[in-house]
Amino acid sequence: MHIYAFGSVCRGEIDLGSDIDMLAIISEQSNNINPSDYSIYSYERIKELWEQGNPFAWHLHLESKLVFSKEGSNYLQDLGCPNKYTNGDADCKKFYEIFHSACNSLQESSLSQVFDLSTIFLAIRNFSTCYSLAKLEYPDFSRHSSLNLDEFSISIQDQQYRILEAARILSTRGVGPNLTDVQISIAINSIPEIDLWMKSLINIKRS
Template sequence: MGVLHGVYVFGSVARGDRDLRSDLDLLAVVADGHGKVEEQQVYAHVPSELSELEPSISWYGARRLGEMFANGELFGWHLYQEAVPLFERRPIIAMLGKPSPYEDAVADVASFEKVLSRIPDQLDASPENSFYELGLVYVCLRNICMAASSKLCDRPDFSRYSPFRLTGIPPVPLSHDEYDLAMSCRMAGQRGFAPPAPFGPSLVGNIYARLAPWIAEIREKLESK
């Protein structure tokens, strides 16, 4: 049977920038090799003032967390900067200390850049999927900028608006309204939020055309570092 060693909150609630789009990001640390516990065991440690938020649990064993910190993985840095304990048998995150330097920024940016590069062909083949493709723009852009922020900013920026907070490069060629539209598409598809007003593939194509050279500039900047 699984054993729960700790429950932590991270994400917008832990950062203090919670808004109407926020869910409750939870880290559940379980015994190595024994799998998950009942979700209600995790929820029992959530304070009442957060109970109305939709929970999203990430399950990890202490051994895997240790590997993540030792390897300098970006999610390890995410937890190091933000994780707030709700329950712990021992201070697992604190005991892991500071993660090793994150060295995969270029590879991670290139990976998401490749995913984005398929959007024009996908739109040509299935223009009715514009909603999905714009949601994908949000996912890729946010992950690219979280990775890039580790090298371009004082510290990694895991907020939803990390694309607008990068330093050392021109501003993202996207308005806040366009970014919020892309975010709304993703959250409507993944979390059941109300979908935005209909739009066509030309909007998505235009946004991609502006973003592609900007993202290439980010990658080249990281490569030069």
């Protein structure tokens, strides 16, 4: 068994919206590992992700710290560098579709507005992470990856971005005050600009 910390705690970016991401790599099912506390993977699956050049493999390669090793080894380090990530365009389009689906849900009903805004923030973040890994020199796996793409960063108003972020934290961790109708309206008004931004980046090719 190998246990790793990864994500914001390894970047030193802890705030009220952060959690501590933990990975458990196991060879067989264990009742001692709580799925609510750990991302649980088999050794075979981790190796597959490395071979695929999957973004999660790159995330672990660049931003994880060994916490426990039953065998005294560092499994992820021993795997070396993951293969090149080649699925960037397809993954960006997938997250654009998730964004588009959440926008449609907002138009159809007001019953899940905070959840839909949370999904939009998730789509923006993952879209940006995949874009940075595929197109830019330095990948960004942080919650604010969409703000860290240099000239390709998202350009919505800071207030709009913070409301979307608050919706994500509220939906996933139950932290923070409920969003007001005014805040929800402000966030919804950012959708056309987000749509244009995502579509423009999908069409940008590395020079």
